Amino acid sequence: MQNTILRMNKLFFKIFTLTIGFSFLYFPILTLIAYSFNDNKRVMVWKGFSFRWYKELFQNEQILEAFYTSIKIASLSATFATIMGVMIGFSLTRISKIPARPFFIFLSSSPLVMPEIILGLSLLLFFISSNHIIGFPSSKGQLTVLISHITFSVAFVAVIIQSRLSSYDKNIEEAAQDLGTIPNMIFWKITAPVILPSIISGWLLAFTLSLDDLVVASFTTGPGANTLPIVVFSKVRLGLSPEVNALSAIIMLIVVLAAISVYFINRSHIKK
Amino acid sequence: MIKLNSNLMIHQYFCLMIRYLKKQNFWFVFTPYFWLVLFFFIPLALIFKISISVSEWGMPPYRDLFSLSEEGFKIDSTLSNYLFIFSDPFYIRSYLNSLSLAFTSTILCLVIGYPIAFYVAKSHANIRIILLVLLIIPFWTSFLLRVYAWKVLLQGSGIINSILIHLGFITEPISMLHNHYAVILGVVYTYLPFMILPLYGYLVKFDLNLIDAANDLGAKPVNTFLKVILPLSLPGIIAGSMLVFIPVVGEFVIPEMLGGSDKLYFGKIIWDEFFVNRDWPVASALAMSGIVILVFPIVIFQLMYAKYNFKNE
Known part of the structure; x- marks a missing residue:
């Protein structure tokens, strides 16, 4: 009897903690979505339900253009960062005789722990002086933002890839080698399929990191390369904007759809 | 020789x-x-x-x-930029503000995040996956928009003020925005997933039988927690704390959106020194001193990272 009460108490405490925790995480976002349907220019005064701000959002050239720029930079940056992250993951887990290994580990994980503002400042000053010395990059713009985003994303992708590589059985690769498979084939036929889920999640992480970045992009951007966070920040820095509410709701919808599809992909993967 | x-x-x-x-x-x-x-x-x-x-x-x-x-x-070199920074209490105060903000919010994230991570990790496998997805969704949602959400909530005419007025706790809206409490709240909210996810990663590997074993041997719940659970999740605690502490020291967006003029922070000072005053040497010296201050946590993170990610090799 006493045991049952104890267990009920524990269960109650667990549900209570999780409810409070998740409400804290979701309350602000859900409020924002609710108010995106508010037909009033003053964000917090409820007037009536409407899609007015969604219509205005889709007519706002500045936001649409920034959205397009952001998607372009994020997908390119994620692709390059994933390629290099896989290379790093390989060199750190598969080549045991790499000289000065701690140094390479240090090299590849440093960007993880550098505050954005220092990273942004140093890259900007670097681009300015390299422009001074060798004339490249000729001006600040999408290219410089892309380079910066690749630089800080590589480390994150490398973490994901190398943890996957070091946790799966190396013997499969060695067995293939013993059976006379050439190294390239081993990679494409064995290693790549095994680490594919990590490659996908690495790519997605790099994509979101780039899409989300405001500070580094603000430093390294130039004319014609305003990314979405830069435009949104300029809109909400001093006040509220109902269009941004609508934008949040759309982004939330995309993220939820992505999360659900990842969930189902993972589930079918596990079942197999 | x-x-x-x-x-x-x-x-x-x-x-x-x-x-x-x-x-x-x-x-x-x-x-x-x-x-x-x-x-x-x-x-x-x-x-x-x-x-x-x-x-x-x-x-x-x-x-x-x-x-x-x-x-x-x-x-043609000089240390005058560094001397200038460290002789001016304005800069020193901004460093201290940033460090105390990072420290407070790391502790708060740990206190709030640990029970959540623990219970999610202890849940039944089917529920756990759903809860994990629910944890990751805010992590994927734009950082800037999550900060903006608090700006909307904390407004004078915002929902929190309305609720408080309805409940009769206050008669007039109180200003909750533009002070350093709002900044702490914003930081804890946006960085919470960074704390929960590494903690979860270690707690999920944790064998629940150990808790039963400790109970059977007569340990009180407090002792079970302090002597069994806590030491085994320590790597997660350190990783999560570093992932919150280090970026928060250089945080610019949250103080800019939610903060006021009561406290200035390191990130904002670098930003202004570069974009407003256009003093590159002083901005660079500020950034370098920031790195020096962060060297200790960064080294801890690096050692942990090398130790726990490459221990098999």
């Missing part, structure tokens, strides 16, 4: 390197490291160089560190 020794070591190192390069595909291995050296370490070296240069009017607004003129080779 020592010199000979070190020469020998360098020689050995190069032999190893050359033998190694012949065997492996050189570009496949080294391209990403070249990239990181070029776009991460050289820029850092560059801000160090600029931080010890003399300010000057013009473009770029500092004097070259090395100059070759008729009088010969000259090094």
Whole structure:
């Protein structure tokens, strides 16, 4: 009897903690979505339900253009960062005789722990002086933002890839080698399929990191390369904007759809 | 003797390197490291160089560190930028504000995040996956928009004020925005997933039988927690804390959106020094001192990272 009460108490405490925790995480976002349907220019005064701000959002050239720029930079940056992250993951887990290994580990994980503002400042000053010395990059713009985003994303992708590589059985690769498979084939036929889920999640992480970045992009951007966070920040820095509410709701919808599809992909993967 | 020794070591190192390069595909291995050296370490070296240069009017607004003129080779360096920063209480206070903000919010994230991570990790496998997805969704949602959400909530005419008025706790809206409590709230809210996810990663591997074993042996719940659960999740605690502490020290967006003029933070000072005052040497010196202050947590993170991610090899 006493045991049952104890267990009920524990269960109650667990549900209570999780409810409070998740409400804290979701309350602000859900409020924002609710108010995106508010037909009033003053964000917090409820007037009536409407899609007015969604219509205005889709007519706002500045936001649409920034959205397009952001998607372009994020997908390119994620692709390059994933390629290099896989290379790093390989060199750190598969080549045991790499000289000065701690140094390479240090090299590849440093960007993880550098505050954005220092990273942004140093890259900007670097681009300015390299422009001074060798004339490249000729001006600040999408290219410089892309380079910066690749630089800080590589480390994150490398973490994901190398943890996957070091946790799966190396013997499969060695067995293939013993059976006379050439190294390239081993990679494409064995290693790549095994680490594919990590490659996908690495790519997605790099994509979101780039899409989300405001500070580094603000430093390294130039004319014609305003990314979405830069435009949104300029809109909400001093006040509220109902269009941004609508934008949040759309982004939330995309993220939820992505999360659900990842969930189902993972589930079918596990079942197999 | 020592010199000979070190020469020998360098020689050995190069032999190893050359033998190694012949065997492996050189570009496949080294391209990403070249990239990181070029776009991460050289820029850092560059801000160090600029931080010890003399300010000057013009473009770029500092004097070259090395100059070759008729009088010969000259090094024009100065520590005055650093002296300027550390003699002005304004800058020192902003460092301390940032450190205390990072410290407070790391503790709060840990206190709030630990029970959540613990219960999610202890849930039944089917529910756990759903809860994990629910944890990751805010992590994927734009950082800027999550900060903005609090700006909307905390407004004078915002929902929290309305609720408080309805409940009769207050009669007039109180201003909750533009102070450092709002900044702490925003930081805790946006960085909470960074704490929960590494904690979850360690707690999920944790064998629940250990708790039962401790209970059976007569340990009180408090002791079970302190002596069994806590030590085993320590790597997660340290990883999560570093992932919150380090970026928060340089945080710019949250103080800019939710904060007021009561406290100034390090990130904002660098931003203003660069974009408003256009004093590159002082901005660089501020960034360098920021790195120096963060060296200790960064080294802890690096050691942990190397230890726990590469222990199998």
